[in-house]
Amino acid sequence: MRVAAASGIQFVTTTLTPLATNTYGTGLLIKDAIERGARQIILGLGGSGTVDGGAGILRALGYRFWAADGQELAMTGADLSRVTKIDDRHVLPQLAEVSFISAADVTNPLTGPNGAAKIFGPQKGLPVAQIQVHDAALAHYMTVAAGAVSAHEGDGAAGGIGFALRYFLHARVCSGFQLLAEMSNLKTKVAQANLVISGEGQVDDQSFMGKVPIQLSQLAQAAGKSCYLLVGRQKGANETFAKQGVTAVLPIVDQVMTLDQAMAQGPANLERMADRLARIISQS
Template sequence: MHILIAPDSFKESLSAPQAAQALQEGFSQALPDATFDLLPIGDGGEGTMAALAAALGWAEFYHTVTGPFGQPVKMTYARQGQQALFEMADLVGLASIPQEKRNPLVIETRGLGELILHLAGEGVRKMLVGVGGSASNDGGIGLAAGLGYEFYDSDQHVLRPVGSSLGRAARISAQHVPAVLKELEIEILTDVTNPLCGPQGAAYMFGGQKGLPDLLFAQTDQAMRQFYELANPAVFGLAGAGAGGGMAAGLVTFAGGKIVSGIETCLDLLDFDERVKKADLVVVGEGRMDRQSLAGKAPVGIARRTPQGIPVLAVCGSLAADLPAFPAENIAAAFPIMAQADSLPAVLAQAEVNLIRTARNIGNVLKMKKSG
């Protein structure tokens, strides 16, 4: 049996490569004669860069930029020739912001723009930018400031480029934006199709998990709408513009970016369609599978690309109650790995052991079927 193992990261516990290794270990214990193809994956969210860089053999580098609270931080990127890959979560990822500091309206994203200009100065002309898993909701105003844009209120005062300033912007200046920006090709990898504003937009759908109080959803959404009525009204009808707290809209508007499916782009880069032809079984996974996963996140994106006749199993940290009964979306069955009720920190710490155990149990069932 040849098993293609293609998990996403298990957030706050295991990277995609670590999850793939754990799954292989568990299956190997039950199926010692099986062969494996490890294909750790990302869909634009946290861990995408690490998974792709490792699989493609791109070298990783660091550059110092402005951090989420104005401090200098080292931001990682992967590069090969004139192409580079980095992710928003490496700068302002939700997992890296302490609970007591989570306020998506004051976190700065200026460093993303600074990194883009640095890479452009180093000769990079195509950039892949993952925008999932962020802790900010600034509509890309911080990114734009890092690129050289300036924002003024109605009294011609320069605004601080954070989410709380969006509703006060009255004028945008591109006077200090370097011409090299027009030479870049930027693909925005996202795992969601949410619009920028409205009930399915950035504030209403993702603000809560980033620390935005429910009472501020409407006000924040209106401020975002007001800002983009000034900056680029065309983004209101653009699927995926709400990704990354509106960062996707910012990259489109201020950097000429193009929104693409994160999972589809990653699968193309990793030659998935050829590799899957050799598989007898495909195993996917992520930290928590819920109905949002069905909109195109990594496990479902992989399952949809898997040819009929090759079974797909999902092994996840947990399964939400809003999932349909399986089989669904070409996934034959889904398995949660938690062995017992426990605190979240304990569950996260046990992820590797639980993955190995679950994979071994599934392997034992497959072995029974084969022998029968």
């Protein structure tokens, strides 16, 4: 199950930002799976558009969150700083029988300079003026839940869902890339391939924090294979990517356009770049 299916960045708008949204929809999907008999759930922590510390998921599973004035909170991002009590008396009974695997490729903690709000908040639509405030709100939420703020690796994945899965649902944390690589025998397939092609909406400094395209390029590098990244946007020097095994980063946008236009024309842009790359490779 992938977080992006119900709580993805594709749903972010000027009004649907992390301050107004949460991961409740992902929680409903988990609840439905459990009620249908699932007893092991692997949750892929990627592509989220929320920064709620996973509180929405917990609400869908029966946890209740209260403010100091006795008001029950919906736990959107704006509610994180208001919570003073978390009640687990009404959690889904079957939850005790379910094991969770948190599949994430980032190691960021929930809060701090490398936390969910500061590193991932802006790309999810969190207003710049709110980043520091939201980081403090996440720290408050973590303190209410766990008694103190910690810098546990992976807690900041998918806007803090990593924390909720680890602390409340006792999830086993593993690398999403490594999990899929083992299941698909990826190392052998890369070794047998002529070249490797991957991609990302945007590659930047975050890409070097364990994200899939760079892990794949490192695998290609170890196998002596070329690796091309087809991306919507590149930030960072080519030399930096080359050191990680990337032969070339190829932005697919080939003319001046707005972000909305780039999103709408994404498939056509990607097809044109793939055609150009194929022609280059065929002549090399």
